[in-house]
Amino acid sequence: MLQVTDLHFGYDTPLVRGLNFTIEAGTICLLHGPSGCGKSSLLAILSGTADKMLKWQGQITLDGVEIGQLPAAQRGVGLMFQDPLLFPHMTVGDNLAFGLTAARSGRAERRQAVLDALQECGLDGFAERDPASLSGGQKARVALMRALLAAPKMLLLDEAFSSLDPELRQTFGTFVASQVAVRQIPALLVSHHAGDKSLTSGAIIRFPGL
Numbered sequence: 001m002l003q004v005t006d007l008h009f010g011y012d013t014p015l016v017r018g019l020n021f022t023i024e025a026g027t028i029c030l031l032h033g034p035s036g037c038g039k040s041s042l043l044a045i046l047s048g049t050a051d052k053m054l055k056w057q058g059q060i061t062l063d064g065v066e067i068g069q070l071p072a073a074q075r076g077v078g079l080m081f082q083d084p085l086l087f088p089h090m091t092v093g094d095n096l097a098f099g100l101t102a103a104r105s106g107r108a109e110r111r112q113a114v115l116d117a118l119q120e121c122g123l124d125g126f127a128e129r130d131p132a133s134l135s136g137g138q139k140a141r142v143a144l145m146r147a148l149l150a151a152p153k154m155l156l157l158d159e160a161f162s163s164l165d166p167e168l169r170q171t172f173g174t175f176v177a178s179q180v181a182v183r184q185i186p187a188l189l190v191s192h193h194a195g196d197k198s199l200t201s202g203a204i205i206r207f208p209g210l
Contacts, residue, residue, distance in 0.1 A: 001022065001024055001025050001064075002023040002188075003021075003059075003062075004020060004021050004022075004046075005020055005058060005059040006018055007042075007045070007058030007060070008056060008058055009055065009057075010038075010054075010056075011053055011055070015038035016038045016207065019058070019205075022203075023186035023188060024186060025186055026180060026181045026183075026185070027181075027186060028157075028176070028177055028189050028200045029186070029188050029189070029204070030203075030204045031191070031207070032191060032204055032205065032207070033206055033207030035192075039158075039190045039207055040158060043188070043190060046154070046156060047077045047079060048067075048070060048075050048077070062076070062153055062154055062186075075153075076152050077152055077154050077156060078147035078148060078152030078154065078155045078156065078185075079156050079158070080144055080147050080155070080158070081158045081159070081160065082160060082162050084139040084142065084143035086134075086139055086142060086143060088131060090131070091127065091128050091130065092118070092123070092126045092128070092130075092131060092134070093111075093118070093126075093128060096118070096127075096146050096149060097110050097111075097113075097149075098146060099150045100114075115127065117145040117148075117149055121144070122141070123142065126138070136165075136168065137172055140164065141175070143160075144176060144179065153185060154185055154186050154188075155185055156187070156188050156190075157176070157188065157189040157190065158190045159191060160176075161191065161193065162192070
């Protein structure tokens with residue numbers, strides 16, 4: 001479970017004051033609001049990737065542990081963006097293997113984990129494919145599984161569905177929701193799209209929060 005308590009943040013001027021919300025394990029919470037209201041800044045704070053110019057205070061607790069001052073690599077946060085950001089010089093399989101944790105370092109174990117992930121997302125047999133040959137929906141699935149193979153404790157989705165057409169958007173969103181539920185992790189989806197409300201199972205946070 002993710003809990004955010006009395007969070008204030010901004011640059012030269014405040015963006016959000018006194019933000020409080022909880023995301024239960026296995027649910028997706030929607031973060032909705034206009035451009036420039038602080039949505040991406042919130043994700044940066046949660047993931048530990050905020051630049052030094054962004055000032056914030058408050059408490060961020062994940063599975064009962066306060067993570068606000070931990071380095072990004074120690075927070076256990078999975079990230080997915082509008083652009084799938086697949087490595088073009090790697091095969092699909094190698095892209096997925098990149099997401100594996102150090103604990104799963106054996107070559108045979110990595111290979112099996114990649115094959116299982118491809119089967120799970122409906123891309124069985126795609127391990128040796130070039131990412132450039134994939135459709136938008138296929139790239140999104142690979143990017144999601146790469147993030148999940150790192151066994152994150154929380155998933156952050158920054159406009160992750162926005163590059164997909166309406167039909168793919170619904171299909172992929174349903175797949176994401178099923179993965180979040182099965183893995184029992186909290187997820188936060190940033191979106192401008194009103195239709196994405198149907199994909200969420202948690203609360204809707206509307207910015208601005210001043």
